[in-house]
Amino acid sequence: MSIPEPFRLASFVVGIMAFVGLNAAYLVWVERKGAGRFQRRPGPTEVGYAGLLQPIADAVKLMTKQVIVPPGADATLFRLAPVLIMTPAMMCFTVLPFGETLTATDINLGLLMIFALGSINVMAIMLGGWSSRNKYAIISSARVVSQNVAYEIPMLLTVVTMLMVTGSANLNQIVQQQAGAFWNWNLFNLAANPLMPVTFVIFFICMLAETNRAPFDMAEAESELVAGAFTEYAGMGFGVFFMAEYANIVVGCSLATVLFFGGWQSPIGVLPGVWWFLLKLYLLIFTVVWIRWTFPRTQFYGLLNLSWKILIPVSLATVVSTAAVMKVF
Amino acid sequence: MKKNALKEIVTGFASLLTGMRITLAQFFKPPVTVNYPRQSLKMPARYRGHITFVRDQETGKSLCIACKSCQKACPSDCIVVEGVKREGEKRKSVTDFKLDFTKCSLCGSCVEVCPVDALEFSKHYNLASTNKEKFVVIDLVKDLEKRGK
Numbered sequence: 390m391s392i393p394e395p396f397r398l399a400s401f402v403v404g405i406m407a408f409v410g411l412n413a414a415y416l417v418w419v420e421r422k423g424a425g426r427f428q429r430r431p432g433p434t435e436v437g438y439a440g441l442l443q444p445i446a447d448a449v450k451l452m453t454k455q456v457i458v459p460p461g462a463d464a465t466l467f468r469l470a471p472v473l474i475m476t477p478a479m480m481c482f483t484v485l486p487f488g489e490t491l492t493a494t495d496i497n498l499g500l501l502m503i504f505a506l507g508s509i510n511v512m513a514i515m516l517g518g519w520s521s522r523n524k525y526a527i528i529s530s531a532r533v534v535s536q537n538v539a540y541e542i543p544m545l546l547t548v549v550t551m552l553m554v555t556g557s558a559n560l561n562q563i564v565q566q567q568a569g570a571f572w573n574w575n576l577f578n579l580a581a582n583p584l585m586p587v588t589f590v591i592f593f594i595c596m597l598a599e600t601n602r603a604p605f606d607m608a609e610a611e612s613e614l615v616a617g618a619f620t621e622y623a624g625m626g627f628g629v630f631f632m633a634e635y636a637n638i639v640v641g642c643s644l645a646t647v648l649f650f651g652g653w654q655s656p657i658g659v660l661p662g663v664w665w666f667l668l669k670l671y672l673l674i675f676t677v678v679w680i681r682w683t684f685p686r687t688q689f690y691g692l693l694n695l696s697w698k699i700l701i702p703v704s705l706a707t708v709v710s711t712a713a714v715m716k717v718f
Numbered sequence: 719m720k721k722n723a724l725k726e727i728v729t730g731f732a733s734l735l736t737g738m739r740i741t742l743a744q745f746f747k748p749p750v751t752v753n754y755p756r757q758s759l760k761m762p763a764r765y766r767g768h769i770t771f772v773r774d775q776e777t778g779k780s781l782c783i784a785c786k787s788c789q790k791a792c793p794s795d796c797i798v799v800e801g802v803k804r805e806g807e808k809r810k811s812v813t814d815f816k817l818d819f820t821k822c823s824l825c826g827s828c829v830e831v832c833p834v835d836a837l838e839f840s841k842h843y844n845l846a847s848t849n850k851e852k853f854v855v856i857d858l859v860k861d862l863e864k865r866g867k
Contacts, residue, residue, distance in 0.1 A: 427741050431750040590731075683741040684734070699727055 401493040405482045412639050414444035414634035420678055427682040454624030462621065463520040465628075471622070471629035477506035477513075478636035485643045486561045488653045488663035500548065500558040507599065510637060511537040514601075517630065529617035532607045532689060536598060539696040540605075541619060544595035546704035547588050551648050553711045554581040564652030571656040576649040582711040584703075589649045590671030591704050594678075596641035598692070600634060603681035607689055613660035642673035735750035766824045767840035768817060771862045778866045780859070781836035788828035788837065797823040797828060815858040821849065 418440065419432065425432025428699045457465045475531025484499035486492045496502065511534055518530025567574050575581075576589055598605040609617040616622075619630050646652055646669045653666040654711060666669075687695070752759055761767075771780040784801020800814035829837045847853065 423745075425749070426745045429747060429749050431749045431753065434753070488788075518798055679738060679742065683737050703727075 393550075398493075400665050401483070405479060405493065405684075409479055409632070409636045409639070413635040414448060416436040416635040416674065417447065417631075418444050419674070419679075423675070423678040424682050427679070433450060451625050451628040455630060456624045456626045457621075459521060459523070459621045462522040466520035467621075468626075469708070470513050470520060471484070471626050471633075473516060474513035474633040475629050475636070475646075476508060478640060479508040481506050482641040482701075484560060486564055486638070486647065486652055487666055488617065488674050489661065491653075491663055492561055495559070495561050497557075497559045500552070500563075500644075504545065504548065505639065507640070508537075508541065508598070510623070510633075513633075514618050514630075517622065518620075521618075523621050524638060525615055526618050526620045529607070529620075531608075533601065533618060536601075536605065536607055536692060539693050540595045540598040540700075542701035543591055543696060543704040545593070546701070546708055547592040548553040549710050550582060550588050550704070550707045551575065551664050553708070553715060554578060556612075560647050560652070563631035564647055564654060569653050569654070571613050571651070574649065574651040578716075582707060582714060587703060588707045589645070591700055591707070592648070593673075594644065597677065597680065598696070601684055602634075602638065602677060602695065603693055604684040604687050606686060607692065634715035635687075638677055639670070642670050642677065645673055698699040724752065749764050761841040761843065765839065765841055765843070766826065767842040768819050768824075768845075768856060769828060769837050769858070770840040771815070772836050772856050773865060774861060780815075780862055781834045782810055782815065782832075783834055783836070784810045784812045784818040785833060787831045787833060791827040791831040793825060793827060794818075794821040794823060812859060817858060818844075819853040819856050 421443070422432040422440065431441045436446045458467055481503045483493040484496060484502055486495070514533045517531045518526035541665040552558060555566055557563055557566070563575075571577070572604070576585060578585055582588065583586075597603075601607070601609065607617075609619070616627070619627050622630060643666075646666060650669045650673075652669075653661055653663055655665050656662045771782060773779075774781050782801070784799055786799050788800050789797045795820035796817045798814070799812065801810040801812045803810045820843070824839075826839070829839065845853070
């Protein structure tokens with residue numbers, strides 16, 4: 390079955406926007422419900438059955454609020470920052486292979502494109518903090534930049550490892566290489582790199598840090614730093630930042646699924662398809678929520694030390710060991 | 719770099735996993751909280767709400783004999799008691815028992831001093847009003863009648 394190109398494009402644009410919007414809205418619900426369960430309380434229960442209409446109530450509340458530009462702020466950049474954070478997050482979805490034939494654009498450098506777009510995220514948060522003319526926002530955006538620079542390095546080193554193992558930056562090809570049952574997944578590809586599970590753990594930790602998630606949520610630190618870089622944002626301006634955070638989590642977990650867990654491949658070798666991708670994706674997202682409600686926020690020095698003293702050397706070791714295995718065998 | 723840095727990384731990571739195992743175990747247990755406005759816990763026996771009459775199980779009336787001991791014992795002067803001697807009854811019976819809850823400090827002297835154990839602490843804790851008058855005069859006689867119905 391082939392669909393004319395304009396219709397295919399339009400349906401993907403609408404589909405991706407709907408997917409991001411729904412995920413952002415309902416991951417907030419998952420987060421709150423999960424927080425409740427981890428702390429032995431019921432979580433949201435009031436709006437709709439099991440609080441399922443809560444995201445809609447939140448969205449209506451945010452949208453009815455005025456978007457205030459603080460006096461003295463750089464109005465253009467202040468308004469541009471939410472756009473700049475949301476657009477790249479959405480653009481990343483165009484190259485993610487949801488299913489065997491369900492990819493918006495199957496380009497050869499999909500992996501590179503995701504990381505190129507992902508790094509805009511930092512600039513958007515920095516712009517948001519900087520343009521709002523608020524010292525707390527500026528301090529917090531400086532933290533975001535140093536945190537993201539520190540974690541970009543081990544993250545890219547793990548990706549270099551994956552590129553060496555797979556020999557392709559095309560996400561669909563990477564998934565196809567992992568066909569068959571779960572022992573063909575890159576996570577268990579110990580023949581190519583004996584440190585593969587370590588590589589995944591580093592990737593996951595860096596993903597948490599890149600998306601500013603707890604325990605690395607120094608950008609917001611809502612209990613200490615007002616709302617960090619988003620202090621001056623009101624209404625949907627803040628809402629968009631919030632949505633972008635969840636969109637980035639979805640992108641990060643999708644990428645982990647594709648790189649390490651065989652994407653849409655079935656773990657038992659039957660019925661490969663989009664549901665396996667979604668199942669793995671949401672299990673990883675659940676792990677993100679699980680980590681958030683398990684560990685307290687790290688100290689900022691601890692965060693940078695972890696990256697520079699542990700993650701970078703270990704990820705370098707994985708690169709070297711992969712190279713050695715490739716050269717020897 | 720410390721000598722046993724590698725060991726530290728491994729044990730540190732293991733302890734993180736232990737933490738995650740503990741929280742996941744909590745995740746599957748039922749909630750321990752009470753959904754407050756819809757459910758509430760039974761107040762403990764020694765909880766002190768404002769004082770109230772003990773209801774006589776047989777007659778449904780108060781045991782109070784209007785002796786005014788409580789009125790005298792009250793350090794804050796927040797109790798006013800009136801009673802009459804009815805024909806054919808041995809004791810006086812209470813007609814009026816007013817408590818000024820805005821002054822009461824819940825010291826319990828009235829409960830302690832009562833010779834016929836006619837007073838007890840109620841378990842009311844959801845007292846809230848926009849009107850002070852509601853607490854300046856709490857009529858225990860009416861309160862008892864209301865409970866009888």
